[in-house]
Amino acid sequence: MKRGIVLPFLVFAIVGSAFAQENAPAATPHRRGWLGRILHPFSSERVPQYKDPRLRGLALELQITPQTVKLSEVRQLAMKVTLTNHFKRPVTLEFRTNQRIEIYLKNSAGQILTKWSDNHAITEKPSTVLINPQELVEYNETIATRDLTPNKVFIAEVFFPQYPELRIQQKFLAVP
DSSP: OHHHHHHHHHHHHHHHHHHHHHTOOTTOTTOOOHHHHHHOTTOOOOOOOOSSGGGTTEEEEEEEESSEEETTTOSEEEEEEEEEEOSSSOEEEEEEESOOOEEEEEETTOOEEEEGGGGSOOOEEEEEEEEOTTOEEEEEEEEEOTTOOTTEEEEEEEEETTEEEEEEEEEEEEEO
């Protein structure tokens, strides 16, 4: 009798969680449900540990579009930087200027070729950014590809000038 009750309940839970995951809000992409924790107990995403306690729970992600840059077609490289708060309390970031992020394009030796801030006006304008729990902040920026040469690997480095620990790098290939 117990098997007859448990099996439909288990099927209902699996099907219900599958439909619930499709309708999950975009602000919580990294949140795992109880069924996911049971089926994959050791595959948790790691949140970086920072020396600054104010940055606890923040995770930085970088997406470069396109991943392989065709220099004959692309003049601007699109970058999407996502800062997610995985902590249980809001995180406050304070800035002295209107600049939030800095982007460097580097060659494979680590030399800076292009700085994002060279082409943008930066003014003294203090402000505060509050990131609530399980929410994220996105920065969509572009940077010129004029200093890139074909058939080489380059590094895109994004960081927050006010918070140097919030830093991420990603390699990409430039082709003719």
